Amino acid sequence: MFLILALVPVVAGATGDSFLLVIAMRIMIFAIAALSLDLVLGYGAMVSFGHAAYIGIGAYAVAILSLYGIHDLMAHVVVAILAAAAFAFVTGAICLRTRGIYFIMITLAFGQMAFFFMVSLSALGGDDGITLKSRSTLFGAPLLVNNQVLFYLILGTLVAVFVLLRQLVGSRFGRVLRGTRDNAVRMRAIGFAPFPYQLTTYVIAGAVASLAGVFLANQVEFVAPAYMSWQRSGELIVMVVLGGMGTLAGPIAGAAALLLLEEILAGFSEHWKLGLGLLLVLVVLFSKGGISGLAKRLSGGERS
Template identity: 50%
Template sequence: MKALTVRNILVGALLLFLALIPVYSQMTGDVFIMTLFTRIVILAIAAVSLNLIMGFGGMVSFGHAAYLGIGGYAVGILAHEGINSGFIQWPVALIACALFALATGALSLRTRGVYFIMITLAFAQMIYYVGVSLDRYGADDGLTIYQRSDFAGLINLSDKTTFYYLCFVCLMATCYLVWRIVNSRFGMVIQGARSNERRMRAIGFPAYRYRLTCYVIAGVLCGLAGILLANQTDFVSPAMMHWTRSGDLIVMAVLGGMGSVLGPVIGAVALLVLEETLPGMIGAVGEFITGKPVVAAKEYWALILGPMLLLVVLFARGGIDGLLEKIRRG
């Protein structure tokens, strides 16, 4: 009975809702909701990976979206060169993300605080401008992917339902992996280093190597999201790894609840659903007040979303997940 809390019930309902999205889409013929929630599930994977280093490790990276771009571009470039096998594309993309995370993390993790934030941002912008300069692969205009990853007929990524459930399984696997990491001896060291790295070194733990390993794992998981995003949109561009996308991932983690395994999933759903629904709601309110359609009002949805996020940060320090936990405690 202890598991039947308000938080657990609502989180379970959210996961069930995500699992039944394809069923609802087929029953209603609503294709858009399938596309929207496929994107939400993919970006939730990226947010969960960021939360691993930021929420549990105290490493606030402002360049995490770089791994979205690296994973996506690895798929796009190989497809452009005629290599469509997912058995080649996906491992190459994940290895590229791991190597980039290893190289940049080895330098970034020697800094702390705002310096760490700025150096991760600098590395992300560096890889962003590399993408802009790739004339063979579309440069700033991006690269169209004409065929999705092929797994020799074992799984058809062109089928929307199949692809959605693949993304959903990847999200659940990512959450489970993060949960296992956080509750392992390795995870305890990471959380201990967040609080006091000097003390962790003093009692014999090589905190730097632990943190670097965690950083690489987070980069690889985000690279997986980049692979899925490239296959969903059939398109990659430097915008995938711009610093504003990293900001979106941070907002998802903070809104849902840092330091909670499923918090970023809640944040991703809340943020992206609000982005889609707020313009229509503002337009409806404007039409109700003025008595005529107010198209321009829909352009100012961010003026409503901003204060909402600010209220969450000020009064729900643990995000939505933390707020649900406070309700349980009364």
């Protein structure tokens, strides 16, 4: 998948189709967000319905700092990560006191609180959002004005996030997290308290998702509260489920599949969401493990 993505600028240049670059960047940005959600959903069994709030926090970090004359990308990234981690720590400490449907509803509530807080900020455009005057600078130079530079920076970040999360879930920490997902009572019985592991995972996921917000703001040069709506959180869950929960590679495939399906189906009918919904139902019913599970079966990776 990474190799295919790396070749997109080459194909876009050869065909003269700049839209390929735009859609590929969008896929990678949401793949970063979906990867972060998979950490809490696929490995921690925490169904967060307010995960898009962290995308919004990352995007607004860019917008607010730019208003004050701070245009450096590294500064935007640091502030976005710290703000998202702080929000995740406070809200996660409360959310993790609940379980099941109550956890889902309280994450939704916190996500909507963040959404309406941004809507109320008239200085940042309120519900209409705010247009950025320029993209972030890199090492003091406006390198991100070039779409190819921005593309490969997003791709590099996606690869780095994938590798780091893969190391995390394969570590002792990750094994405890998976054990908590499978049987929290048994983990307590052998001496592991689930709460600190789950809260740490929740904070890491929020910080990673904020990176998607930073890049989304730079790609479209616009920031709005819609980035953190509950509908966006639902789309992230769909990406993870469609690609395959608890696989890391699955959310990347899921993000690509969902966004490409949106573009393809929208070309056939204005009621394209109906067709998308039917396809998602079929995937859930007949493809165990989503796209990644289907790929394993086709490659013979799950022979009985």
